[in-house]
Amino acid sequence: MIEKKDISIVIADDHPMILRGLNEELMTNEYNVVGQAVNGMQALELLLTLKPDVALLDIDMPLLTGFEVVKMAKEKQIATKFILLSFHKENDYISQAKALQINGYLLKEDSFSDIENCIQRVLKNEECFSSAFEAASLESVSEDLKRIKHLTSSEKTILKLVAQQMSSNEIAETLFISIRTVEKHRSNIITKLEIENTTNALTNWAYFHRNVIKEL
Structure with missing residues (x-):
């Protein structure tokens, strides 16, 4: 398992309290948070400049959505692993995530231990979706794609x-x-x-x- 202090992370969310809380949890658990963004454009700039190991991105952000950030970053061929954090459980959002080959998708109601587990899994090139999603829904989306x-x-x-x-x-x-x-x-x-x-x-x-x- 990769040491936490060696994992560079960029986080992005337009809600200050959520962003601050996520940053504090990560820092307390000895992760290396190298950048924070409050909108999609700022997140993209940080990703292209810092090229972190992992990016934790909100979906609904001003200027660029989390999906748009991932798509544009992938076009620049950066090796960052992407984890979306959202309130959205709809299949449409899962479909977009899978279509963009996003590594992880968690819900904001998930625990910090879920985030930690997801970080470790995506760094092993594994796909990680919230346990709140029904397996049947994930399979249905995959078959549609x-x-x-x-x-x-x-x-x-x-x-x-x-x-x-x-x-x-x-x-x-x-x-x-x-x-x-x-x-x-x-x-x-x-x-x-x-x-x-x-x-x-x-x-x-x-x-x-x-x-x-x-x-x-």
Whole structure:
């Protein structure tokens, strides 16, 4: 196990009390907190400058969300392990985290021992999601993402527009293709995603997964 004092950590949260409390817990337990941020832009700057071992990030922050911070940091190819801390339990948030291959996702109601365990696990390249998430939900999200990856580039383009709640006519006009071609793509997408072929089923599915789909 890596010594706590050798683990460099950046923390970010726009709630001062939460940020201060997290910092005090980490420092008391001898972790090396190298930076604190109160918004997403500041967090990104710290990550790119300090390149810490671990970043503990709130999701809902001003300027940049935790998801946006992770995406932009990964584009710069820094080796930091990311753990999100949030109140959000919805599958949509879990899907975004998995789509971005974020290492850990904990709830703010989780204990500090959960945070410590998660830090050690992500440093071993293990995935760590809060025990409050149902295993079935995590598996369902993982299966959805696997199916999305099987789509062709054309089908992904169509799916992105469906997620914006565009009609087949609007998609055809936007992409300069026939409505028949759009409908064929929609049919293939429904089959590959294993969605029930009912009215508005694909539109509803795409809208629910819109934050994941936009990353395709």
